[in-house]
Amino acid sequence: MPELSHTLVTVALAAALMGTLAGVLGSFLVLRGQALLGDVISHAALPGVVLGFMVSGSRDFLSILLGALLAGGLAGLSVQWLRRGAGLKPDAALGVVLALFFAAGIVLYSQVQGRPGSAGLQVFLFGQAASVLRTDLMAMALVAALVLALVLALWKEFQFITFDAEAARAQGLPVSALETLLGVLVAVAIVLGLALAGVVLMVAMLIAPAVAARQWVDRLASMVLLAAGFGALAGVAGAVISAQAAGLATGPVMVLAASALVALSLLFAPGRGLLARLALRWRARRALHGRQVLAALHGLELDHANPDHRSEETMLDAYLGTRAAPQLERLAREGLIRRERHGPEGRIHWELTDAGRARLGAGAADSDRSGA
Amino acid sequence: MIEALFQSVPAMILLTGALVALASALPGTFLVLRGQAMASDAIAHAIVLGIVLAWMLSGARSGPLPVLGAALAGLASVVGAQLLARSRLMGNDAAIGLVFPAMFALGVLLINLNARNLHLDADTVLLGEIGFVWLHTVELAGYGVPVAMLTLGAVALVNAAFVGLLWKELKLSSFDPALAAALGFRPGLLGLALLALVSVTAVAAFDAVGVVLFLAFLIVPAVTGQLLCRGLAAMLGVAMLSGLASVGLGYGLALRWDVSIGGMMALCTGAGLGLALLASPRSGLVAVLLRRRALALEARVRVLLIHLAAHQGTPVEAEENTLEALEEHLRWPPDMAQAVVLAALDQGLIRRHAQRFELSETGQARATAWLRAEDRRRAMPPERVPAGTPGSDA
Numbered sequence: 001m002p003e004l005s006h007t008l009v010t011v012a013l014a015a016a017l018m019g020t021l022a023g024v025l026g027s028f029l030v031l032r033g034q035a036l037l038g039d040v041i042s043h044a045a046l047p048g049v050v051l052g053f054m055v056s057g058s059r060d061f062l063s064i065l066l067g068a069l070l071a072g073g074l075a076g077l078s079v080q081w082l083r084r085g086a087g088l089k090p091d092a093a094l095g096v097v098l099a100l101f102f103a104a105g106i107v108l109y110s111q112v113q114g115r116p117g118s119a120g121l122q123v124f125l126f127g128q129a130a131s132v133l134r135t136d137l138m139a140m141a142l143v144a145a146l147v148l149a150l151v152l153a154l155w156k157e158f159q160f161i162t163f164d165a166e167a168a169r170a171q172g173l174p175v176s177a178l179e180t181l182l183g184v185l186v187a188v189a190i191v192l193g194l195a196l197a198g199v200v201l202m203v204a205m206l207i208a209p210a211v212a213a214r215q216w217v218d219r220l221a222s223m224v225l226l227a228a229g230f231g232a233l234a235g236v237a238g239a240v241i242s243a244q245a246a247g248l249a250t251g252p253v254m255v256l257a258a259s260a261l262v263a264l265s266l267l268f269a270p271g272r273g274l275l276a277r278l279a280l281r282w283r284a285r286r287a288l289h290g291r292q293v294l295a296a297l298h299g300l301e302l303d304h305a306n307p308d309h310r311s312e313e314t315m316l317d318a319y320l321g322t323r324a325a326p327q328l329e330r331l332a333r334e335g336l337i338r339r340e341r342h343g344p345e346g347r348i349h350w351e352l353t354d355a356g357r358a359r360l361g362a363g364a365a366d367s368d369r370s371g372a
Numbered sequence: 373m374i375e376a377l378f379q380s381v382p383a384m385i386l387l388t389g390a391l392v393a394l395a396s397a398l399p400g401t402f403l404v405l406r407g408q409a410m411a412s413d414a415i416a417h418a419i420v421l422g423i424v425l426a427w428m429l430s431g432a433r434s435g436p437l438p439v440l441g442a443a444l445a446g447l448a449s450v451v452g453a454q455l456l457a458r459s460r461l462m463g464n465d466a467a468i469g470l471v472f473p474a475m476f477a478l479g480v481l482l483i484n485l486n487a488r489n490l491h492l493d494a495d496t497v498l499l500g501e502i503g504f505v506w507l508h509t510v511e512l513a514g515y516g517v518p519v520a521m522l523t524l525g526a527v528a529l530v531n532a533a534f535v536g537l538l539w540k541e542l543k544l545s546s547f548d549p550a551l552a553a554a555l556g557f558r559p560g561l562l563g564l565a566l567l568a569l570v571s572v573t574a575v576a577a578f579d580a581v582g583v584v585l586f587l588a589f590l591i592v593p594a595v596t597g598q599l600l601c602r603g604l605a606a607m608l609g610v611a612m613l614s615g616l617a618s619v620g621l622g623y624g625l626a627l628r629w630d631v632s633i634g635g636m637m638a639l640c641t642g643a644g645l646g647l648a649l650l651a652s653p654r655s656g657l658v659a660v661l662l663r664r665r666a667l668a669l670e671a672r673v674r675v676l677l678i679h680l681a682a683h684q685g686t687p688v689e690a691e692e693n694t695l696e697a698l699e700e701h702l703r704w705p706p707d708m709a710q711a712v713v714l715a716a717l718d719q720g721l722i723r724r725h726a727q728r729f730e731l732s733e734t735g736q737a738r739a740t741a742w743l744r745a746e747d748r749r750r751a752m753p754p755e756r757v758p759a760g761t762p763g764s765d766a
Contacts, residue, residue: 030466033463033465035465035468036468036469039413086656089404089409090407092404092407092595092598094409094410095409095587095591095595096591096592096595096642096645098587099584099585099588100642103584103635103639103641103642104635104639106632106635106638107631107635107639108631110635111629111631126480203469204470204473206469207466207473208470211462211470214461248481248485249481252477252478253477253481255473255477256474256478256481259474262470
């Protein structure tokens with residue numbers, strides 16, 4: 001079916017574009033601790049989307065984009081004003097703006113409901129990849145290229161205000177203007193994704209790729225690149241999977257794909273990941289236990305006033321209060337202790353080697369000698 | 373009369389709306405006070421998953437099981453986000469922004485896949501429609517009572533009981549969690565209970581107004597109350613009243629313009645907030661403007677005193693210390709000059725001698741003090757002049 005694959009290619013390209021953009025700008029959003037502002041802006045875009053539809057009288061891509069941008073921008077400014085001008089707490093300001101803008105969107109939507117050509121609300125709310133046309137793709141690509149070019153051109157400035165806004169201000173950078181511009185670019189990224197992901201879930205497309213990327217790398221440039229890749233991957237996966245089955249909204253599938261990427265990153269990322277942490281903890285515990293066994297052997301030598309004292313395993317167990325067996329084989333392999341048959345029955349005894357003594361540390365040995 | 377009430381659709385819509393407003397204002401006030409307004413956003417989205425999962429496990433679409441499932445899902449979203457944030461792999465805000473979209477996405481997908489059996493589509497969950505509450509009723513004492521109204525009434529009672537019984541504990545843990553913990557009141561546990569109540573209220577409200585509009589009733593009236601009042605009881609009262617007023621106003625406007633009733637009711641909570649933003653005694657626009665005007669007048673009185681002090685006892689005194697001179701030399705418009713002079717006369721800082729003004733003893737003392745302070749400041753070496761003080765460039 002050449003026609004189906006044609007649509008699929010369009011949708012996949014659009015999703016890749018949107019994911020890339022969301023990943024790049026989401027990285028800044030996450031690093032600046034403004035993830036929830038993204039949530040508010042994307043919910044608040046609803047009245048703009050509907051308004052764009054009302055004005056143009058059709059599902060014209062550009063007018064809906066403009067309307068959403070206008071509403072999202074207004075929402076961002078309202079949050080700022082409610083916080084600084086009216087002194088509301090940040091979360092209260094965010095919550096108020098989200099709820100009221102969304103309510104306005106519902107009221108406006110109930111006005112256009114049933115008009116010819118009006119799409120179901122589901123499309124605005126949860127996105128529908130199939131609604132993206134070839135002509136929209138060109139517009140999307142153009143906007144995305146513009147946004148990416150701006151980010152690239154102002155890279156150093158954005159980096160500076162993200163990590164140390166105070167220092168940037170002291171250096172004479174127009175921090176407020178840059179922050180506003182970054183906010184506008186984030187709003188553009190959100191708006192561009194609305195047709196695919198929907199207003200309710202767009203926030204996850206901003207946050208999830210950035211958080212996933214953050215687990216693997218420590219530099220902004222690599223984080224942004226990786227987030228762009230993750231975003232594109234989640235976008236394409238969501239678009240393609242949801243196109244396979246009728247009735248599957250695109251947004252949720254994309255978000256679940258992105259969330260899966262986050263879960264994988266949280267588990268497997270080297271260094272920061274949960275598994276890496278578990279391994280680190282396990283190794284630390286093993287090293288500590290090994291050291292305790294060495295110290296026990298040394299302690300038994302001192303107790304018997306015999307530097308060549310050999311200890312039985314049961315003796316060690318009693319001394320440590322736990323079983324020494326798991327450590328003994330490993331320590332012997334590492335050459336820190338020696339196994340010897342000793343005594344009339346030829347039972348197995350353990351003895352510290354010179355390497356083991358050295359591992360125990362000069363400090364411990366000194367304090368023992370002075371105590372003796 | 374009661375029969376007429378339950379047969380009148382507008383009365384039932386208004387009553388249901390009023391119950392939503394009352395039930396939400398109770399936990400909403402405390403949530404906003406504790407700085408957790410956005411946690412309710414997470415809860416409102418996450419309950420969708422709880423409702424769908426409860427339906428898949430039990431087949432019940434309403435009743436105690438979905439409520440329980442939804443409440444658990446709501447709690448899970450907040451606690452899950454807290455756990456993620458505690459791993460320090462991401463910020464608090466990113467954790468919230470990750471958990472609830474994932475849960476909501478799963479919920480929407482499950483609804484999509486089961487749409488035919490569930491009789492619940494994703495739009496309804498988000499939006500609800502209060503205009504249709506009367507379609508779904510049960511027989512109670514001989515009257516057909518809307519189910520949504522019953523559940524909302526029950527939840528409102530539970531919320532009222534919770535707030536009434538734990539008033540002191542809630543108050544303390546909202547304003548001073550550290551002290552509450554030190555006194556053994558378990559503010560963490562209380563916070564969880566509050567979030568559970570928010571989840572239950574969200575489930576009850578979602579049939580009527582949908583989860584996102586529920587947020588408006590939860591947050592906006594509570595913020596309105598906090599802008600207008602300082603006492604907790606007053607905040608709660610204002611929140612409830614403003615919620616109720618929005619229900620009435622929203623219903624009227626929705627009928628008039630033929631738009632979504634629930635949406636209009638939610639939007640009208642913004643009207644109360646707008647009024648509060650104008651009229652709040654501390655941070656309202658009117659209060660700020662008045663304060664700014666008072667400050668400006670005070671600064672001009674200071675200029676007047678210094679002007680009079682500079683010329684008092686000099687040959688030009690008769691000419692400089694007159695109303696005309698103020699208008700000409702200080703470029704003050706006549707009405708402003710008059711207002712400043714009147715203020716200074718009222719405060720007993722100047723006296724009038726025919727056309728001429730003269731400093732009173734208090735006025736003289738104050739002008740001298742200001743001039744001395746100014747001299748001291750100018751005498752400071754330039755690097756010690758605090759940045760941004762006027763005249764520091766001199």
